[in-house]
Amino acid sequence: MSDGRRERRKAARPGEIAAAGLALFTEKGFAATRMQDVAARAGIAKGTLYLYFPTKEELFFAVVREALLPRIAAVEAWVAAQRGPAPEVLRGLLAQAGAMGRGGVAAIPRLVLSEAGRNKAIARFYAEEVVARGMRVVATILARGVARGEFRAIDPMAMAPVVFAPVLLAMQWRDTIGRHAKGPLDPAAMLAAHTENLLRGLTP
Amino acid sequence: MSDGRRERRKAARPGEIAAAGLALFTEKGFAATRMQDVAARAGIAKGTLYLYFPTKEELFFAVVREALLPRIAAVEAWVAAQRGPAPEVLRGLLAQAGAMGRGGVAAIPRLVLSEAGRNKAIARFYAEEVVARGMRVVATILARGVARGEFRAIDPMAMAPVVFAPVLLAMQWRDTIGRHAKGPLDPAAMLAAHTENLLRGLTP
Amino acid sequence: MSDGRRERRKAARPGEIAAAGLALFTEKGFAATRMQDVAARAGIAKGTLYLYFPTKEELFFAVVREALLPRIAAVEAWVAAQRGPAPEVLRGLLAQAGAMGRGGVAAIPRLVLSEAGRNKAIARFYAEEVVARGMRVVATILARGVARGEFRAIDPMAMAPVVFAPVLLAMQWRDTIGRHAKGPLDPAAMLAAHTENLLRGLTP
Amino acid sequence: MSDGRRERRKAARPGEIAAAGLALFTEKGFAATRMQDVAARAGIAKGTLYLYFPTKEELFFAVVREALLPRIAAVEAWVAAQRGPAPEVLRGLLAQAGAMGRGGVAAIPRLVLSEAGRNKAIARFYAEEVVARGMRVVATILARGVARGEFRAIDPMAMAPVVFAPVLLAMQWRDTIGRHAKGPLDPAAMLAAHTENLLRGLTP
DNA sequence: CATGAATGAGGATTCATTCAT
DNA sequence: GATGAATGAATCCTCATTCAT
Numbered sequence A, B, C, D: 001m002s003d004g005r006r007e008r009r010k011a012a013r014p015g016e017i018a019a020a021g022l023a024l025f026t027e028k029g030f031a032a033t034r035m036q037d038v039a040a041r042a043g044i045a046k047g048t049l050y051l052y053f054p055t056k057e058e059l060f061f062a063v064v065r066e067a068l069l070p071r072i073a074a075v076e077a078w079v080a081a082q083r084g085p086a087p088e089v090l091r092g093l094l095a096q097a098g099a100m101g102r103g104g105v106a107a108i109p110r111l112v113l114s115e116a117g118r119n120k121a122i123a124r125f126y127a128e129e130v131v132a133r134g135m136r137v138v139a140t141i142l143a144r145g146v147a148r149g150e151f152r153a154i155d156p157m158a159m160a161p162v163v164f165a166p167v168l169l170a171m172q173w174r175d176t177i178g179r180h181a182k183g184p185l186d187p188a189a190m191l192a193a194h195t196e197n198l199l200r201g202l203t204p
Numbered sequence E: 001c002a003t004g005a006a007t008g009a010g011g012a013t014t015c016a017t018t019c020a021t
Numbered sequence F: 001g002a003t004g005a006a007t008g009a010a011t012c013c014t015c016a017t018t019c020a021t
Helices: A004-028 A035-042 A046-052 A056-081 A086-099 A107-116 A120-147 A156-175 A187-202 B004-028 B035-042 B046-052 B056-081 B086-099 B107-116 B120-147 B156-175 B187-202 C004-028 C035-042 C046-052 C056-081 C086-099 C107-116 C120-147 C156-175 C187-202 D004-028 D035-042 D046-052 D056-081 D086-099 D107-116 D120-147 D156-175 D187-202
Strands: none
Touching (some): A004 A046, A004 A107, A035 A056, A056 A107, A086 A156, A107 A120, A107 A156, A107 B107, A120 A156, A156 A187, A156 B156, A187 B187, B004 B035, B004 B056, B035 B046, B035 B056, B056 B086, B056 B107, B056 B120, B107 B120, B107 B156, B120 B156, B156 B187, C004 C107, C035 C056, C086 C120, C086 C156, C107 C156, C107 D107, C156 C187, C156 D187, C187 D187, D004 D035, D004 D046, D004 D056, D035 D056, D056 D107, D107 D156, D120 D156, D156 D187
């Protein structure tokens, strides 16, 4: 009990640091983010960072994990709870996804793609824990729709990434190029067109 | 006449340097690419690089320009030459895109997305010279299809990015995560599913 | 009585810590030894170390003291107990010295020489408590031999370091260079040659 | 010719840097010497150091090489030129050695012994290029003395290190402990006693 | 024009030491 | 007393950029 304050602090630290890391990696990218700044943002000293994460790479890993796993779990739960027609579930999922990612999570796919070419560990983790699970959620909806005769016969695991590719592109555009150029691409219009055309295409 | 060789040499330099830059940016990313190595790969001295490109950023800019503009022009020309049914043209375009990008160009969207958040110039250039033109090409096909009654009534500029989003995702996957994890996503199957569903969805 | 265990514990601590320090300084050198590791090896927490030794330098000091003083006292006692001919005593001493130092003490002269140039305190301590006493022991034997007519007339304090210089070199070689290079120097042969030649040279 | 000044400069640099390194390693030891300071002492910028020596360890290696090889070669030449009686040559060599090492070279054995336990490369190099050659020089004199009947029959390679062990000890004492404590050990008296006793012992 | 030697700001990481609990 | 979380000074090394030749 005497160490209560410190203990509580220590338990909370990794999460606080990961949050600071997410904010900075998102804003500046992996290479341009200084450990010093992550520490400052987390309200701790430079050296303290290394009590929790031995290298910058490990921190990045943790950031990805902390930011995505809870979201994925939430989506999985939401989908598992749905009982309505598959097309409606799919539509709901796409609507959610479009709104999501505001908090910085949207930057993660971009960061991961930048690093994954050289970092096998992050590539593996992302493939298995994020992409595979994400695809499975979507595939579940698709398979259910096929089973119920709401969708034509398709391979759910081949179609799954087609479902979210436009969502990813819209998010990346919004957070990068779209910030500087009003440009030709309207994320909202794009997602509406995608949802509409996807469901038409899936109609038996 | 005695300067002919040197003149030609000098004129070719920027292109050679940009090619070297493309190769290295592709392989290692922007931050991890050293100017020294670009020079070595281009067969010139480090200092010489700076006679052609004042900063690393300018070099990156040139790399993007040199790598993409010819490809886009080629695609524009190809599309302009097509006279067949719009669905067939679209199918042909997607097949080409899937095959394309082998040579390193595929890395460029990734590099640009990584930098664009902080670099307004690159964001603007990419939005206008690459994305806008690319979308216009696709929109042209879509509009023609609508006009000929081969596609249902859609907004071509909203649908255009939906057409190539899965192509982009497939290329990024193949070059990054896919290199380390055989994982859940099969780029070829994904593109096939996409093409099929897109055209079904567009059917009047 | 209830504090008996703790008392004993506390009294034993400095020795246990010094032993841990000796092992690590020996293995890694002064600079490369981390206080953290000394604490771990001594079975205590990092902070506890500082209750016994205020700085790393003080710890080093204690390590030298604890490791050498008992040995020197033992040698002094052994020599004082000898009654035989001086050449035999000297031979016995050299044999002992060659065998000694296995346990880590051999590293101390090396450590001290590395630090002594910058640390007057350690230099003084070592000169007075270790070298002077060591030389006195040897000089005692030499003087006795001279008095008994077993050695020619020599200055015992000038000859004393000549007696153990080859012993020191042999030990240093064995523990450093000799570990990586079978090399040209054979410590055992060297010590045998030294003993033989020393005694021949001392013959009246 | 136009790059003459620079070329000459570049050729001289490694030697200048090694000299600066020798001075600082000698004064502060390996770990306590900062690359920054070596650069400053050599009159160049920190980064320039790394154009010539990729790591601190490589610099140390070079320092050892540059400082010792010329001396050894000089001693080899001197010995090869001697034609007089072996005892006189040996006496001359010991006198030289006692005077030598003033310039900082004397610190090298100490530095090497400190590092060699953990650095196989430096151990190997020192064993082969320094110790083996040094022993061979001494052994040559000894063997010649035996052949000419000036020395008793001995194993030259076993006796060689006995010849210079007291020289090494005297130099180390003078440069480290002796600087702070007038202490019990008088290097000059020691070397005189050594020379005398060594030659007596070698008498047939 | 071309070169490549030189620069020095910048950043990741380590570790002796302190101090609240 | 004992602990170990926290600190931040210290140091190696990298690399974009400059400029004398």
